[in-house]
Amino acid sequence: QDALQWLKSKPDEWLLFLDNADDPKIDLNKYFPQCNHGNIIITSRNPGLCVYASSHSAVSDMEESDAFNLLLRSAAQDTTDPNKTIAADSVKVLCYLPLAIIQAGAFISKSGRLDGYLALYATNKSRLLSQKPAQSHDNYAWTVYTTWQISFDQLSQQAKSFLRLCSCLHYQGISEDMFKNAAGYKFGPSSPSKNELQMPLYVLSQFSDPCGNWDPLCFMDVTSEIRAYSLVTFHSGKKLFSIHPLVHDWTRSTVSDGGHHHCMVA
Template sequence: MSSRFTKIYFITADTEESIQACLFDIAIDNGLGNPQDWRSGIHWLNTHEENWLIIMDNADDPRIPLRRYFPPCEHGNIIITSRNAELQNAVGQSLELWDMSPSEGLQLLVKHAVKGPLNKVQHKHAAQIAKELYYFPLALVQAGAYILKQNCLLTYSSRLKSQRRQLMERKLTQFRDKYQLSVYATWNLSWNMLSEKSQKLLEICSHLHHEKIPRQLFE
């Protein structure tokens, strides 16, 4: 794909702030020494008639006026990933992607969780874990990394249930669907294994844009 397009940019589209930060980075990456704001990125895309590609990822929030961040030009390409079905009315073409099949979900989990072939007992537990995570790719990858590190394929399911129960007892309101709860539960298991210093470092980074965090900031 990289040989087909002149430039490829990933834009985190879950908030307007993250979209604007990514557009600002586009301006910086293309030599605009003193860009005023995110509009400089839009200007560069609009004025450079190249076959660039923008991937707007996780554009799920219907309150974001996404078209505001489209360059007003005929050239270039934009791909949007979203769980907001209403966006079909804002784009030229759309394609609905279905969930992974059970066999695909199991294969993805095993790829990250185990080195070598599975025996029957391990296969049964892996299949159950994939089912409990609704075959969501991100949750499966995070669970697999945790299982590999902790060597806990046979006990992961019970740990996951315990983690979910703790999250539900907190009565957190941000979980809109099974996807968010599953991803957060698998991520939180890994978070709890980190040292206090590692957690503090990630907490600091969470206040920054996730790309190009300068080393000098910590030095």
């Protein structure tokens, strides 16, 4: 409070920087000086914080050239043409995700083998994305998988179940209508039995009101909760959701439970 009061009392231009403001349960408004001067920059994975901004910018995955340069720099490798080719293939597999690239670079720097990383990644993806390098180019404390696990653990059980269900679909082109139509599906003699689809049917039933009708507000609440942790992205123009390919793969391989097979049948 003293700091906020001090900023409020200063008529000069000042900059307040709120970095990694990712927790949607925290009301950031309490940390803003209540005045008409000064500047505030917020970095966050939570798209809901756009309500505070007069302007905002979504940071997407890296461009290929920036990505392979980051990998080579993190891996302490020379920027030769052969290395650029290998690095370009590597960052493509990593889906141009900066944290994954930095983590891969730290591993390559330790092993000294840029050309061997892709083969190792193909068979040891979970281990490589879960390992915290001893030496790092930044002070970020979490690995790729740890970051997602911490976010996943904050979700309600309904949101967790829905994300698991989404992991059985393609990571792009996910629409509300897909789930609405599935929730209203009428089982016939040749249909799979309800026992086979017990898990997805239970998840879908949670989006119905007491009369059995589809509840769009409930669906919006659950998807907004997941979006707040950047585990899914909503494309407003197309009204479609997508999941980053690495998040999608992590969800399928790490947090999907015993209902995964039945989910795939659905």
